[in-house]
Structure formats: C-alpha cells, structure tokens
Amino acid sequence: MKGTPQHVIIAGGGVAGIEAAGTLADLGYRVTLVEKGDEPGGHILQWHALFPDRRPAGEVKSYLRKRIEHRNINIITRTTVEKIRHHGGGVAVNLSGGTEEKADAVIVATGFELFDARRKEEYGYGIYDNVITSAELEEMFNRNRIVKADGTVPSRIGLIHCVGSRDEKVNNNHCSKVCCVTAVKQAIEIRKMLPSCEVFCFYMDMRMYGPYYEELYREAQEFHNVNFIRGKVSEASVNINNRLVIKVEDTLAGRPLRMELDIMVLMVGMEMAGSGMKLAEASGMKRGINRFLETTDHHYGNNLSSIKGVFYAGTCTAPMNITDTISHARAAVAETVRYLNGK
C-alpha cells in the first residue's frame, strides 16, 4: 500500500470485528473499531470453556486481545455506529456521541443478542428462582460453583434446547446452530463438577453439524451419563418444595413426562442485535426474514451488502460459531481489500 493508509471503520468489537480489525491492520490499513461495551470481546468475555474440546475460553480471549494490540487500530468503546452514508468517494458514519467519522469502507460486525428468555413466558424465567439461561450457567462455571438460588447444590438439572430458536411463536424460525453443542458441552461440565447430579437434555433434534461435535455428543452419553430426551418442554412451574416441575412429551417413548428439577437451564438462541437492526434501518441495509442482515448472495456474496463500500462480518448475517465467525471476518477483509484496491 502506497501513501496514506486507507481507513476502514468496523462497527462492533466482538469476535468478528476484532478478527477483521487485526487482519486489516496486519495488511497495513488504518482501522477504527467501534464497540458499544466497555471493552472489545463480545459474548465470549462471559464464557468459561468452548466447544467442542472444552478448551478454556481464556485462550481464545487472549488471542483476540492480542489481535487488536496494533498501532494501526484505534478503539472507541461505549459507542455505537448509528448510521452509514456515502460521503464523497468514501463513507461517513454517525456515532452515538453525535460525532462523525469518515472512512474508505465500513465492515459491519454488530453481532447477535441472546434471546430474551422472558419471552417464553411458559418457562417462568425471571419468575421462578431456579430457571437460568445457558449464559448464566457459564457464569456459574466461571465461579466454579453450581448452586440453586438458595445456595444448595442441585441434584438434577435439565437443559432445554431451542429456547427462542425454531419457534414460530416468538417469530424465530431459524436454528441458532450453536445451542445443541453448547448444551452437550455444558452437560458434561456439570457432570464433571457435580458427579452425583443427574443431567437431562430436552431436544428437538441434535444438530451436531461441526467437526468433533458428534464425538462430543457420544462422549456425553458414553462417559458422562448425560440423558437425552427428545421432546420440547411445554411448561414449567414450581411445587410446594419450590422445586421446578416440567411437562415434556417424550416423543421417542411416545408418552408425556413430568419431571422435577432443581435447576432448569434455557439454551437461549441468537437473534440479530438491536443495535445492528437500528443501524440497518437508518442506513438502508436489507434484512432477511430472520431479521439478520441480508447478503447479496448466500453462496458467493456472503460478506457483501447492497451498499457500495459496506461489508458484513460474523453473526450479524446469521448464527455461527466462533470458528466460522473468524473465517467469515477474514473473508470480509478479503472483500474489503478487493474493493479498496479497485477504488
């Protein structure tokens, strides 16, 4: 690259934004990374261990931290990109503080939000003491302490798959892809931390699509005695002992099932982030029926927006795991560089 380095703004400092920023910086571009939180990192910051190998999340967090320790990268935190518009031959973005930044291109990496489990009212999240989300279970792993709300140790935990995914009632037809394998990983971790605690996974299908996922699923059954029941939980309530009571249809046994649980973990799915939706609305970026950003082609234009100079990276386009998010971010950089070279 000759002369003043070209400038790329990245909206969102999660895994995709960080990887895109690091890759662009390595290639000599000037990068402004705009993150809405207190620090870059995204959802992984709360995570304890990662599937499929249950490696400590800290290893990947450390990789990501180093990725943006680069003189070409300027990080702006507690800020969101509100609007992207064309300006001269490049783009200008409006930031939440009222300031404006100009650049040669923008990569949108606004990511996802976890489904708000309160919307599945029948599960009683936010009402019953021991209904938690998969993210909250991960925080328990971080504290190395799995306990009920009253501080006692659970003897039976149920993990409920597809909470907010593949569910017309909450207007989410899409599969969030990572929840099944997350449940398997978390089930194993519970069994390892609390060997006397029974663990049940209630699933619709086990979507073990990634490398080593199927192996992890087998390991859960063969070596950790995790019970898998094919059936969706219809409702939860509490009994006089404040123990959760769930109703499920066991579709393999072909009979209804009632079970008491100490903790019910809701495997919350992915939804398009609210900040990304606002940005899309303000900037005229198209969204699909699943509300994620729509790319120009599902197969060969998967990082391209319909707006010149604007590219997409990561889970703002669809649910994906960390591996795919990093690959997608690198591909977004390739498209961005191709565009900038042609300017």
Added chain:
Amino acid sequence: MKPEGKKRIWAEYQKEIPDDHFFYVRSCIRQTFFAGSEQYFLKILRDDLGKDVYEDPRHTTCTGIGYHGDVVPFETIQAVVARHFALATEAGYKHIAISCVTSFGIYSEILETWKHFPETLERTREDLYKATGRTFEVPETISHTSDIIYKFRDEIARKAKYNLIDIATGKPLKVVEHIGCHYSKMFPKYGVGGAEFPHVLVGMIESWGGDIIDYPERRHCCGFGFRQYLVQANRGYSLFASRKKFESMEPYRPDMIIANCPGCTMFMDRWQYTIKEIEGITYGSDERGIPVLTYEEVAGLILGYNPWELGLQYHNVQSLQLLRKMGIKADPAERFLAKDGSRLPEPANLING
C-alpha cells in the same frame, strides 16, 4: 419466586376496560347454575359502584356450546354475535360486558377474524341484514365481567366489610385462582395479565387480603371442554383433568378456589362430589371439600352481602368453614329458606353440608 417477574408480565398485558356504560350479555350456564353471580354482578356495578349497565331482553345465547360442539357453523355464530352488537348499537352502547368465558372467547375470535379478514365482517353484515334487517357497529371494547370486577377491585376493597383473612389467626386465606381457557389462552392480549400468569383473579385476591397459591397444575384445564362432557363417553377426561388439579393443589391446603369461567366453577365444584363417590376422597382441610366460588360471589362476601342471597348454598361444596374463617355470620339453617319463609329445594349429597 420473584414477584417483580410477574409484575413485568402483568404490565405487558393490560387491556382497556371502560369505566362505565356497559351493554351486558348473560351466560347460559351461569344463569342456570350460579344465578346469584349474575344478579350480584349487576347489583355491585349498579348499587355499590354507581355504574350504568344495560340489558336487552332480546339478547340470546351466543350459541357457543353448539359452535364448540360442531353443530353451529362459524358463519352462523358470527351472525348471532353481530345481532348482539346490533342491539348494543341500537341502545347506544359501545362497550360489551360478557358474563361467560366461552362467549368471551367467541367474541374475541370473531373480532380477530374480522380484523384479519375484513371480508368476513362484510359477509356477516350482509347475513345479518338479510336475516333481520339490522345493522351494527363493531364495539369499541369487549370486557369479560371479571375484567370489570378487576378494574374496580380496589374500590370494592375500600367498601369491604370482610377481608380474605382468617380472623382467628390474622393470616391471609390461601386461594387457588383458575381462569377459563377461553379467557386468554386463545388471545393472551385480551386477558388481564395474559395467559401464563394471568392477573385478573390474582389482582382481586391480593386487593381483598388473600394469598394466591401457585401450584404445579395451575395452568391446567379444568376439563370442562364441550366435546368432553357433551359426549358421555368422554367425561372421564373431564373428571381426570379436575382430579389432576385437585391433587396438585391439595398439599397447599387451599381455603377456596376462585374461577372466572362458568364451566370451570361448575365442574371443579361438582367433580369433588364425583371423586368422593368414586374414590372416597374429599379434598380440603379436614376433608370438608374446597369451596369453588365465582369472583362476584367473593366480591359479594367482601361487600357484606348475605351468602345465601349470593347463592353459595347451591354449590356442591358448601362454604360454611370458609365463612367462619372470614368472620361472616351466616345461619346454616337459613340456607334454603326463601324470603317469604317457604323452603327452597335442597340439593342432595352436599359436601360439608
């Protein structure tokens, strides 16, 4: 249990309940089984709260039993309900107060159908005009009568002569609430508090001093479903559904059940007798049964009306123990005495009678 979680849901499911001027449509079942409830709904609204409630003697059944029994087509029931709207329009009323949960569900279903398929509204207008020469305006609001008592629950509490408190211990009475499925399970937005954690009856009980029991089968249907009890061979389903609820609530030792659906009130009351006959089990503290009351009956007790004028003696499970707990002096010997001193018919096989 986190009360703030329930309050958040309740805040999301608030509906417009008018303050006054109601066109009242009665319930076939309630007029028959709990005649005092409808009478006292009108009395409380008119005399205690000073509201205008209009009744038209030309109002008919909504035909809901036939509709759910698959003998009345949807087009027909739309025309029948449209005729009720025409009567309200002719009388100058825009707010419908519906006494029956089945009717309430039907009115909700029809209004939603007209909203999403406007051609069905036009077809109904045409059908009604051809059949009766009437025209109608779509009402501004529909309220179930429990919505209306809910709206005025605090006003009723301010006029209370009794509370849902055990006068011997000073502790709140333990109350099971049960909403009819067709109140909000079909269209949660039409019910106060939605379908999963409905507030309509909870709000009344809390305002009147009682404690609500949240038991595992709280959401379960009472089993009233028309196809279940109309077809004799299916009645076991109905009985079993109620039994499931009783077994689930029994460990909490409830003092009473309050329901807002005529079918639920009737079946949860009557099935206690049936279960006693079949299994020899009587639920409730000291095996006295669990009284099942309508919300108007509870409101009437709170306001100090005579339990026998409210009609509590015509429930299968008698409420004597409950009345004693609340401090209401009611002579059991007067239960079946008419105002003119003659004897009223006395039902057989009463529980705690």
